[in-house]
Amino acid sequence: DAGVIQSPRHEVTEMGQEVTLRCKPISGHNSLFWYRQTMMRGLELLIYFNNNVPIDDSGMPEDRFSAKMPNASFSTLKIQPSEPRDSAVYFCASSFLAGGEGEQYFGPGTRLTVT
Amino acid sequence: RKEVEQDPGPFNVPEGATVAFNCTYSNSASQSFFWYRQDCRKEPKLLMSVYSSGNEDGRFTAQLNRASQYISLLIRDSKLSDSATYLCVVKTNTGGFKTIFGAGTRLFVKA
Numbered sequence: 243d244a245g246v247i248q249s250p251r252h253e254v255t256e257m258g259q260e261v262t263l264r265c266k267p268i269s270g271h272n273s274l275f276w277y278r279q280t281m282m283r284g285l286e287l288l289i290y291f292n293n294n295v296p297i298d299d300s301g302m303p304e305d306r307f308s309a310k311m312p313n314a315s316f317s318t319l320k321i322q323p324s325e326p327r328d329s330a331v332y333f334c335a336s337s338f339l340a341g342g343e344g345e346q347y348f349g350p351g352t353r354l355t356v357t
Numbered sequence: 358r359k360e361v362e363q364d365p366g367p368f369n370v371p372e373g374a375t376v377a378f379n380c381t382y383s384n385s386a387s388q389s390f391f392w393y394r395q396d397c398r399k400e401p402k403l404l405m406s407v408y409s410s411g412n413e414d415g416r417f418t419a420q421l422n423r424a425s426q427y428i429s430l431l432i433r434d435s436k437l438s439d440s441a442t443y444l445c446v447v448k449t450n451t452g453g454f455k456t457i458f459g460a461g462t463r464l465f466v467k468a
Contacts, residue, residue, distance in 0.1 A: 275456070284460040285401070285444065298455065333400055345391075346456075348400035 244268075246349035248334050254355045260322040263352045266315055267336030275346060276309055276319050277333040285333070291317065324356045358383055361447050363459040371467055374435045378462045380445030381427045389448040390421055390428045394441045395461065401444055404430075435466045 247266040255261055267274045275290040289299040291311045299309070306325070311317040321328055331353050335346040363380045370376050382390075390407035405412065407419040407428050418431040432439055445459035 277458075285458040287456050287458075290454075290456075345403045345406075348402065350400055 246334055246336055246347055248332075248349035248352050250352060251350060252353045252355075254357065255324055256357055257325055258323045259356075260320065261324045261328075261354060261356075263319040263332050263334075263354070265317045265319070265334030265349060267317070267334070268338075268347055269315070271336035271338050271347075272314070273337045273339070273344075273346075274311060274317050275335040275337075276317070277335065277348075278330045279333060279351075280330045288319070321354075324354075326356045329354055329356050359460075360384060361445055361457045361459040363445050363462050365460060365462060367463040367465055369465045369467060370435055372435055372437060374466075375431065375433050376435055376464065377429060377431045378443055378445075378464075379427050379429050380447075380459050381425075382445075382447045382457075383426070384447070384449050385423075385426060386451075387426075387447045387449045390419075391446040391448075392419055392428075392430050393444040393446055393458070395444055396441050401458075404443070432464075435464075437466050437468060440464055440466045 249264045273292050276288040277285050279285045288301045289309045290297055294311045309319045331351045333348050333351045335348045337344045337346045360383050392404040393401040394404045395401040405414050405419050407421045409421050411420040416433045420429045442461040442463050444461045447457050449455045
C-alpha cells in the first residue's frame with residue numbers, strides 16, 4: 243500500500259501568497275482528515291470529510307482556510323492569503339470506518355513556512 | 358481546562374525501566390480512546406486502541422478508567438527505540454465524530 247500521500251512535503255512562501263496542500267487518501271478509505279501541528283498548540287483537527295462531504299469544519303481557523311474533496315481520492319487545503327502564523331506542519335489522515343471510529347493513517351505531512 | 362490533558366514530560370528513563378503515562382479527558386460522553394506514537398519530524402502512528410477491559414500488546418499495556426476519566430499507557434522493559442512522543446487521542450460522537458489529540462508526552466530512553 244502506498245499509504246496517504248501528501249504534496250508538497252515542504253513549502254516556503256511569502257506572506258499574502260496562496261498556498262495549496264494536496265492529499266491522496268488510502269484507497270477504500272471513506273473518511274479524510276486535515277490536521278495542523280505546531281509546538282504551541284499541538285495537533286489540531288481542522289476539518290474532516292466522510293464520503294467526500296465535509297462533516298465538521300469547526301477547527302478551520304478562519305475564512306482564509308478552505309478545504310475541498312472533489313472525489314474519493316483527492317483533497318486540497320487552501321490558505322489564501324497566507325500569514326506567518328500559518329507556519330506549521332499540516333497532516334492529512336484517512337480512515338476506513340465511517341465517522342472516524344477506526345484507526346487514522348497519517349500522511350508524512352507538509353511543512354509550511356510563511357515568511 | 359483542556360479537553361484532553363497529558364503531562365508533557367520529558368520522561369528520561371534507563372533501558373529496561375518501566376514507565377507509565379496518564380491522560381485525562383473532560384467529556385464523560387467520550388467513546389473511543391487511543392494511544393499514538395510520533396517520532397521526531399514524523400507523522401503520528403497508532404500504537405494501540407484502549408478498551409474498557411484493558412488491553413496488552415507485548416510490552417505495552419493500556420487501560421481506561423471511565424469513572425475517573427483517564428487512560429493510561431504502561432511500557433515495560435523500555436528500549437532505546439521507544440524514545441518518542443506518545444499522544445493520547447479521545448473521540449466523542451457529537452453528531453459527527455470529534456477527534457481530540459493530547460499535546461503528547463515525550464519519552465527518552467537512555468542506554
